[in-house]
Amino acid sequence: MMSSLAIQMQGVTKIFKGKKAVDNLDLKIERGSVTALLGPNGAGKTTIISMMLGLMNPTSGNIRLLGGDPRTRAIRGRIGAMLQDTSVIDNLKVGETINLFRSYYTQPLALEQLLLLSGLKEEQGIMASALSGGQQRRLGFALAMAGNPEILFLDEPTVGMDVRSRILFWDTVEGMASRGKTVLLTTHHLEEADQVAGRIVVVQQGQCIADGTPSSIKALASGRTISFTVGEEVTEEQLQGVPGISGIEWKGRRARLYSSDTDLLMRTLIEYSIPMQDIEIQSGGLNEAFQRLLQQDYKGIM
Numbered sequence: 001m002m003s004s005l006a007i008q009m010q011g012v013t014k015i016f017k018g019k020k021a022v023d024n025l026d027l028k029i030e031r032g033s034v035t036a037l038l039g040p041n042g043a044g045k046t047t048i049i050s051m052m053l054g055l056m057n058p059t060s061g062n063i064r065l066l067g068g069d070p071r072t073r074a075i076r077g078r079i080g081a082m083l084q085d086t087s088v089i090d091n092l093k094v095g096e097t098i099n100l101f102r103s104y105y106t107q108p109l110a111l112e113q114l115l116l117l118s119g120l121k122e123e124q125g126i127m128a129s130a131l132s133g134g135q136q137r138r139l140g141f142a143l144a145m146a147g148n149p150e151i152l153f154l155d156e157p158t159v160g161m162d163v164r165s166r167i168l169f170w171d172t173v174e175g176m177a178s179r180g181k182t183v184l185l186t187t188h189h190l191e192e193a194d195q196v197a198g199r200i201v202v203v204q205q206g207q208c209i210a211d212g213t214p215s216s217i218k219a220l221a222s223g224r225t226i227s228f229t230v231g232e233e234v235t236e237e238q239l240q241g242v243p244g245i246s247g248i249e250w251k252g253r254r255a256r257l258y259s260s261d262t263d264l265l266m267r268t269l270i271e272y273s274i275p276m277q278d279i280e281i282q283s284g285g286l287n288e289a290f291q292r293l294l295q296q297d298y299k300g301i302m
């Protein structure tokens, strides 16, 4: 049976000179989904993608792409990647560069289509090296798409693009997802991840610290929590039935509930007769890195 998973990582660790860049990571990505890896500088996003692409070997752990080994030709031919440092080939025009990449694949997309997807139709006759930074990113996208890949990796794809290019770019990515492609992208911006992805995985120090829909991640990021200890009689299901909770974490018998309105949640918990002990209410309950991420975003829109 064909695996429904596009990407599967199991217990993946990457150590650089004694420093853990990726720490025992488990991650499953469904086919046809758009997932954003969100995290601050140095969180491990690029390292994760490089290992998924088979460009770097994990120190330990297992990675499968489309049910196979990402280092094999058969699997590589079915994936496309737009990485952070796309360097252009000297003395080739935009159209020639795209055609060169098309020639690597048995069933490439048509040149016309790639020019259209990347918005580079008018630039096809100019030297690739003469493109602006944002246009070079778009050329990188055309090259990633050349083989009509089933999985597309985008490492901070919109860096250097102006607002119009970003909007066009995300429209294109959405269109691909609706045609059943799997997209995995990295970004520093929660707002960008929120716009385009159905799932956000927040990475910090090589570990996944949150994983969910954009709305659940945003609720988590609002950062208010109620923690308390309960006896054996209180179950996870029981707490899940209480409205106004955006996330639950357990440490032994101590539960931490995330909510955007902890005052209301407190009243609801009492109404539901949850027998809580040692109650603590905190704002900014999520770790510092997550807060930093958010501050970056909100500075931009406020």
Ligand SMILES: Nc1ncnc2c1ncn2[C@@H]1O[C@H](COP(=O)(O)OP(=O)(O)OP(=O)(O)O)[C@@H](O)[C@H]1O
Pocket (backbone or CB within 6 Å): 016, 017, 020, 021, 039, 040, 041, 042, 043, 044, 045, 046, 047, 048
């Ligand atoms: N080739 C390497 N040799 C040594 N250390 C590395 C190497 N590549 C990455 N690292 C380290 O691993 C950690 C994770 O880096 P990585 O580039 O994966 O983070 P990132 O989340 O992609 O960051 P950014 O958002 O800045 O691109 C960092 O501490 C980085 O310094």
